[in-house]
Amino acid sequence: MSENETAEMTTLLDRSDARLRDDSGISGTLRGFFDRVRSGDLGSLPVIVGLIVIWTVFTTLNPLFLSSNNLVNLLFDCSTIGIIALGIVCVLMLGEIDLSVGSMSGVGSALIGVLWVNQGVPLPIAIACALAAGATMGAVYALLRTRLGMPSFVSTLAGLLGLLGLQLYLLGNTGSINLPYGSAMVRFGQLMIMPDWLSHLVAALAGLVMLVMGLRRIQQRRAAKLSSGGVAGLLLRVAVITIGLQGAVYYLNLGRGVPWMFALFVTLVLIMNYAFLRTQWGRSMRAVGGNAEAARRAGIGVRKIYFSAFILCSTLASLGGVLSAARLASASQQAGTGDVNLNAIAAAVIGGTSLFGGRGSALSALLGIIVIQSIANGLTLLSLSSSLRYMITGAVLAIAVIVDSLARQSRQSHGRA
């Protein structure tokens, strides 16, 4: 470190307190990371460790698991429920819950079948109707929560049954409507793959954007006399991300490639991630989840926040249902039933979104759903019965919630709540 830089360090606005340890440079970055983990601020560490364990186990049991084509399938399956999990993150952020996302996705897929296939409504309008139905349902939950003080746990449980009934009613006696093979909709859900060059370009772009944004941030913070973490740490992160992404894309391209549907999911995740971290709305969401009364006194429209969260959740659930109809090429009575509901909620929690409100991230939906789908996919490859599959998935969810609770207790005792 040069003389000049040391001199600058002493005048930094946020490093003037003598009690602060200087965590700059790579060693500082690492030390800060270990401190955070020890005090219970785990971030996405448990999910990444869990994923490594799960993949190792399944690959040793059946080498096909890690074949690129199986992973491509995995990504197709991730996209539909992952989008539902993204909505769940929104309501969990407020410390609320939506138990009806499975039924809502079933209604979404039924609406596509009825409107598009049976009634001949143009596809975009049918999709818009499905999304509008989701938004309406979310608004109803928010209304019940904010005006009548009805716990979302109960209102959405009622919604689960009501929407299931609506789905069965819409589908009528036939019980199942097939979507035409060869239509763009079904091809999107089953076949459409990004060209190799485009997927590599996007992967490279991700690292580049990260680098540019990071450098700009460092420059702005230096100009404002704030500590900036340093370029070395940033370069390290960018390098790891770029190599990881390029490797993953290369491996997937050995098989069929990166599904467009997964690209859509990741795009939604990135949009939500930006909204949570870089907008006033995202900050208000965390504030309301942490202390609704304090948020209200700070002048935040708490009711509006509730409405936005519930509406987003139900709308995304409906979108997930539309995509799962495309994935299965049919809208059936089974759509959205069974484990869809719990898988979506489990994905959000496993990914690191707290059930207690105020903590969470959009990325948790992405990481969590990959874990959940890996388990489902791996168990299917082992041709285990669904009875065992349910039990194992249940155990994984329980472990995830235990980790969340323990980390929360640890955070409290380390004063990081």
Next chain:
Amino acid sequence: MSKATSATAKGEPILSLRGVCKNFGAVSALTDIDLDVYAGEVVALVGDNGAGKSTLVKALAGVHQPTSGEIFFEGRPVSLSSPSRALELGIATVFQDLALCENLDVVENIFLGQEIRPLHLDEVEMEVRAWKLLNELSARIPSVRDVVASLSGGQRQTVAIARSLLLDPKVIMLDEPTAALGVAQTAEVLNLVERVRERGLGVILISHNMEDVRAVADRIAVLRLGRNNGIFTPDASNEELVGAITGAVDNAVTRRAGKRSPVDAAAKEHTR
């Protein structure tokens, strides 16, 4: 009872209350409250537990709506229908329970609801302004990127006061600002109250601590059982104040004070 007008107060009051009542069911928490706050003066609001101080603060902060009565802000009648309405007008409040979000860090708390560039938060600008505010209050907070859960009571108080000053309010209400503070920090908060007054703001200070009240207040308004019970100057005697607060000249506190030697009490009065 002495109706005193502070030397620094001038012209129309910024904030005045006329006949404000607040009922919670059968309980009248506030009855016919009148209060004036001028620019550049500190009005201390004192009273026993349950006298209605916090209810009055909440009514002025827009948290509770008065059952009846009128509130004038800069001479115009206003309705403080919500906390954001009160903030818009320029009435900032530091609540007794501070109302901070423990899961957010210091910068996020200070700017909560007032973020710079709502669609693309300007974190750098917010952090710099947070440091400036905190340094003005000579705050002792090691890092503004620590969550509030990790701060001590005094540090939280400073964060709450910094937040209330962010919007350049015209009136600032402090509900028991020194209750949780150490000696040095209490002095700092009192200095801060004086600095705020010098900037021409009206300050409503609620405290149980008569020393603090006397140290900074220009007028002392006493509430008792939800009613006005007199307005005093800081040089009013302890007996007068305690009598107004407890509602009787003969009570446990005055009897206790009477037991001490009268010479000692007179000497105390003299040094004030």
